[in-house]
Amino acid sequence: MEDFNAKVGNERVEDVVGPSGIGTVNERGSRLIEWCQVNDFTITNTWYQNHPRRQWTWKNHGERSRNKIDYILIQKRFRKAVKTSKSLPGADCDSDHIPVMCKFQIILKKLTKGNANPKFQMDSLKSDEKLKDKIAVAVHNKYETLKNISEVEELGSEMKNSLNEVIDKNVPKKD
Structure with missing residues (x-):
């Protein structure tokens, strides 16, 4: 599977990108933002201010620069259900990318019964x-x-x- 390698930056864009991103937008990032706007998605890990160590998701091997290029995308109507979204740099996984975690709080609503068919005296x-x-x-x-x-x-x-x-x-x- 291929990476997005999209940087969406730290500037807020409507309800798609929040203010807690890293860096500036690149070409792939602008295409991702455009896709999210068309399909009513939001990028969750740009909305939550985390500890500086939990902001980045990928580090360039030769340099000290760190980027946020891995995202969790959800539909906008479920955005209020997301409680936290952060990267886990201490996770032991065989990848140069850092896993991203998101916590949800789902509130179930009570369904009302529809009108039952009338009973007949058979x-x-x-x-x-x-x-x-x-x-x-x-x-x-x-x-x-x-x-x-x-x-x-x-x-x-x-x-x-x-x-x-x-x-x-x-x-x-x-x-």
Whole structure:
């Protein structure tokens, strides 16, 4: 996998780049910022002021210069869930890059139940012969109108709608 090698700098850019970056923007950094703006992403580790040792993510081997070129990108709508974002320079990994860590606090919201379908007194069909005959005639009449439909999906949905309509009109609801 290839590196971005993008420096986004320390100047704030809308809701994409925060003020805690390092250095100045390079060409790849401006392309990354542009992509984040188009796709509603934010670069998390530019928003949190950390200890100076936890700012950089890559050090040039021959020089003493350190850069922040590795980022965590998240959608803007989740930005408030991020509590910290920092690099871990003491991590023992086989790379010249420093791993970047991000802590989230997820708040779950309670889902409300939708309107349940009304319950019907289906037991009344067993005992009431008049109701049973009335529903049988109504279903037969509804299905007579469906003989002209040749497509299976349309026929299935129409049969279901017809049966639900007959039940709604004729079968009493439970209290």
